[in-house]
Amino acid sequence: MSIIDRARSWVATDPDPDTRRELETLINRGDVAALEEHFAGRLEFGTAGLRGLLGAGPSRMNRVTVAQATAGLCAWLKREVPDAASRGICVGRDARPKSDVFERDVIEVATGAGIPVWRFSDLAPTPVLAFAVLELHAAAGVMITASHNPPGYNGYKVYWENGAQIIAPNDQGIADEIERCPPFGQIPRLSLEQAGTRELLRDADELRQRYVERIAAEVRDTASGADLRIAYTALHGVAEDTFRKVLAQAGFDDVHSVSEQARPDGSFPTVAFPNPEEPGAMDRVLALGNEVDADLAIANDPDGDRVAVAVRGPRGFESLSGNDIGVLLANDLLERHQGSGQPVVISTLVSSPMLGPVAASYGARWEQTLTGHKWIQNRALELEEEGYVYLFGYEEALGYAPSPAVRDKDGISSALLLADIASRLKAHEATLLDARDQLWRKHGFFADRQVSVRFEGVDAQARMNAIVDRCRESPPLAIGGQAVLRMLDLERQVQWTPLAVSPLVGQTVSNLLVFELQGGHRAMMRPSGTEPKLKYYFYAAAPLRLSHDLAEAKMQAVAVLEGMIDDLVSPSSDC
Numbered sequence: 001m002s003i004i005d006r007a008r009s010w011v012a013t014d015p016d017p018d019t020r021r022e023l024e025t026l027i028n029r030g031d032v033a034a035l036e037e038h039f040a041g042r043l044e045f046g047t048a049g050l051r052g053l054l055g056a057g058p059s060r061m062n063r064v065t066v067a068q069a070t071a072g073l074c075a076w077l078k079r080e081v082p083d084a085a086s087r088g089i090c091v092g093r094d095a096r097p098k099s100d101v102f103e104r105d106v107i108e109v110a111t112g113a114g115i116p117v118w119r120f121s122d123l124a125p126t127p128v129l130a131f132a133v134l135e136l137h138a139a140a141g142v143m144i145t146a147s148h149n150p151p152g153y154n155g156y157k158v159y160w161e162n163g164a165q166i167i168a169p170n171d172q173g174i175a176d177e178i179e180r181c182p183p184f185g186q187i188p189r190l191s192l193e194q195a196g197t198r199e200l201l202r203d204a205d206e207l208r209q210r211y212v213e214r215i216a217a218e219v220r221d222t223a224s225g226a227d228l229r230i231a232y233t234a235l236h237g238v239a240e241d242t243f244r245k246v247l248a249q250a251g252f253d254d255v256h257s258v259s260e261q262a263r264p265d266g267s268f269p270t271v272a273f274p275n276p277e278e279p280g281a282m283d284r285v286l287a288l289g290n291e292v293d294a295d296l297a298i299a300n301d302p303d304g305d306r307v308a309v310a311v312r313g314p315r316g317f318e319s320l321s322g323n324d325i326g327v328l329l330a331n332d333l334l335e336r337h338q339g340s341g342q343p344v345v346i347s348t349l350v351s352s353p354m355l356g357p358v359a360a361s362y363g364a365r366w367e368q369t370l371t372g373h374k375w376i377q378n379r380a381l382e383l384e385e386e387g388y389v390y391l392f393g394y395e396e397a398l399g400y401a402p403s404p405a406v407r408d409k410d411g412i413s414s415a416l417l418l419a420d421i422a423s424r425l426k427a428h429e430a431t432l433l434d435a436r437d438q439l440w441r442k443h444g445f446f447a448d449r450q451v452s453v454r455f456e457g458v459d460a461q462a463r464m465n466a467i468v469d470r471c472r473e474s475p476p477l478a479i480g481g482q483a484v485l486r487m488l489d490l491e492r493q494v495q496w497t498p499l500a501v502s503p504l505v506g507q508t509v510s511n512l513l514v515f516e517l518q519g520g521h522r523a524m525m526r527p528s529g530t531e532p533k534l535k536y537y538f539y540a541a542a543p544l545r546l547s548h549d550l551a552e553a554k555m556q557a558v559a560v561l562e563g564m565i566d567d568l569v570s571p572s573s574d575c
Contacts, residue, residue: 003035010039010056013185016063016101019056037458045069045175048165048374051146051155051530054098061146061154064184066102067109069156070142071187072178074113076170077139081161084139088116090204092129093144094238094303095264096154102144104192111200112189115139118204123238123264125304126157127410131214132207134163134407148275148301149531151268162381163407165374212242214405215413216249219420222336228423230296231289233258235274235281236265237302243412252419256292258284268302276301276308277322277398277450286310286317295431296422300411306398307411309418311432323352323448324436326394329402329414330355331439332421333391334362341389346376349514350524350537351396357443364391370490370510371526373399377407396450396537440550445542447557451569452533460532467534468525471513480563482517489513523564538564 001009007023014020026034038057043050043065050069052061077084091106093099107117118136120128126143133141141159149155158166158174166174181187195201230247232255234240240262247255261270261284268274271281276299289297289310297310297317309325310317320328330345337343344365347355351368359366365388369375376393384390394400399409402417422432440446455464475487475496487496490510494501512526520541528535540560542553 003032003039004030006039007035007057010064013183014056014062014064015184019062023056040458042178045072045178046171046529048167048171048372049142049156049158051149051153053152054154061098061102061156063101063105066156067105067184067187067189068178068181069174070106070109071113071181072174072176073140073142073158074110074115075177075180076173077115078113080170080173081139085114085116087137087139087161088118088202090118090129090132090136090138090141090159091144092120092124092126092132092141094126094146094266095123095236096144096146096151096266096302098154099144099266102154102156106142106144107192107195107201108189109187111195111198112187114200116200116202117195118202120204120208124208125237125239125242125412127305127406127408127412128208128211128242130159130163130406130408130410131211132204133159133161134405135207135210136204137161143303145303147303147530148273148277148306150273151266159408162378164377164381165372165408167374167378208242211405212245212249215246215403215416218403218413219250219416222420222424227254228252228296228419228426229254229256229292229294230298230419231256231258231285231292231294232297233261233282233285233288233299234264234304235271235276235299235302236261236263236268237274237300237304238264239300239304239412240264242304243300243415246412246416247419250416250420252416252423256288256294258288260284266302274302276306282308282310282319289317295426296419298415298418300415301398304411305409307400307415307418308398309415309432311422313431313433318433320432320436321448322394322396322398323354323446325398325414325418326351326396326400327354327358327439328421328432328435329394329400329417330392331358332417333402334359334364337362337389337391339389341387343391344380344383344388345391346380346393348372348376348395349512350526350535351394352446352448352539353520353522353541354439354443354446358439361443370508370512371395371397372529373401373409375508376401381407396448437550440553441548445550445553445557447540447542447554447561449538449561449565451536451538451565452528453536453569455532455534461527464527464532464534465511468511468513468527471525476515476567479515479517479523479567480521480560480565482519482521482560482564484515485518486516487513488516517564519560521560521564523568525568536565536569540564
């Protein structure tokens with residue numbers, strides 16, 4: 001079939017008038033290039049589900065791809081979870097365009113397959129959905145969200161019965177079932193009314209309050225809320241109500257919200273990118289923080305699973321890096337841990353190595369995984385089976401998991417724990433900045449920087465992969481004036497040194513290169529799994545002997561960091 005004929009065939013069965021009109025316009029214009037983008041292949045089921053641009057065709061997020069994904073999930077559940085038809089699945093959604101329509105498709109297809117659905121009557125943060133899967137002992141969970149992506153995106157995140165995002169073999173099993181799915185019109189489904197009549201539709205709203213009570217209770221013995229003032233923004237997302245209830249339940253009543261960003265709005269009218277990592281995303285909450293003289297400025301991303309924090313210091317607000325937050329949270333949880341069993345903390349390969357010495361100082365085990373909480377949480381479950389006590393996991397991209405009640409990153413419980421720490425510090429006339437500096441003095445200073453290069457166009461992934469391939473084919477001998485001692489290639493499962501290449505044992509396959517440099521410095525690069533970005537991660541360590549002089553330590557480490565960035569990211573780079 002020609003691309004025009006394929007598009008006409010899609011239009012004939014597409015249930016959504018918006019995507020039908022989109023294709024009809026392209027067909028009438030004869031825009032073959034645009035049509036080829038829409039039909040460039042099936043949207044890949046990976047990164048714990050689907051995520052992509054909204055639009056018509058198999059390479060976009062639309063009603064057809066969502067219905068087929070749900071049919072594939074249900075078929076796999078029936079094979080792998082014998083009692084799925086009694087336990088059911090949990091479904092939630094954010095405020096993005098089409099999220100309500102996609103959620104309805106999930107419910108109708110799942111109940112049509114004979115699997116009950118627990119659903120919320122309104123929008124829900126991702127951590128609440130993840131909590132519900134565990135709390136209800138559900139067979140799986142589906143969250144309709146694209147998290148922090150721009151407004152043109154949506155996604156379909158899948159949780160397994162263990163509460164964690166899916167990994168192999170379940171992701172591939174579901175993908176294989178999707179390939180066997182019939183066309184949209186032939187997928188069995190029940191209307192919401194039919195599902196209700198057959199008692200296949202269940203109310204999950206009670207889980208919101210149970211989440212609030214459970215998370216607030218985790219700081220009950222330490223939180224006072226004493227005189228701590230917080231400026232907050234949900235960035236037009238769905239966390240506002242839950243965030244405020246959790247903090248109020250824990251005793252933090254002095255919370256001021258950015259009013260124009262408090263209501264859920266999937267068009268994100270006041271931010272270019274609804275990601276608190278992006279420059280400018282926190283401008284309004286910082287302005288509000290100055291206006292109300294807040295101690296902390298806190299931002300959740302649109303689905304509430306990430307958190308960013310800025311702290312009032314001597315020169316105004318200073319933002320904590322993702323690694324700063326991760327190490328502070330881990331240190332507090334380790335310090336307060338009681339009970340038998342060796343504690344374990346987990347971070348990703350692209351996160352700061354500083355967690356290692358912090359964990360060692362408490363006699364805890366430290367592990368590293370690939371990027372993503374699906375890897376962190378599934379590894380945590382394995383370690384718990386071995387007798388370890390999992391305390392905390394984090395990735396530097398503002399994702400933290402401080403509560404065993406949620407087997408995923410949780411920006412709401414993380415914000416509460418940060419507020420709790422800050423209130424205890426304030427009682428002693430100190431701040432999170434002071435606590436961070438104290439950890440640097442004890443364990444050494446680590447400078448970190450992430451650089452993302454955005455790619456556009458249908459060939460974005462191929463161009464990103466080509467850059468990484470050039471580096472793996474011809475590794476640099478030095479980066480930023482620091483000799484490369486070893487390069488780990490997780491895709492080809494080899495380790496390179498200037499003298500030899502040998503197999504890399506015990507690592508999961510991923511398109512990630514890790515450069516270990518003389519002096520304890522590290523650089524990494526990988527294409528993002530959720531956005532058209534090539535991501536670089538840089539860590540520069542100052543000698544421990546400089547810990548007493550943080551200014552000197554920072555100056556030396558940052559100089560190394562800048563040199564590494566210039567060498568690896570520059571257009572003239574050998575890579």
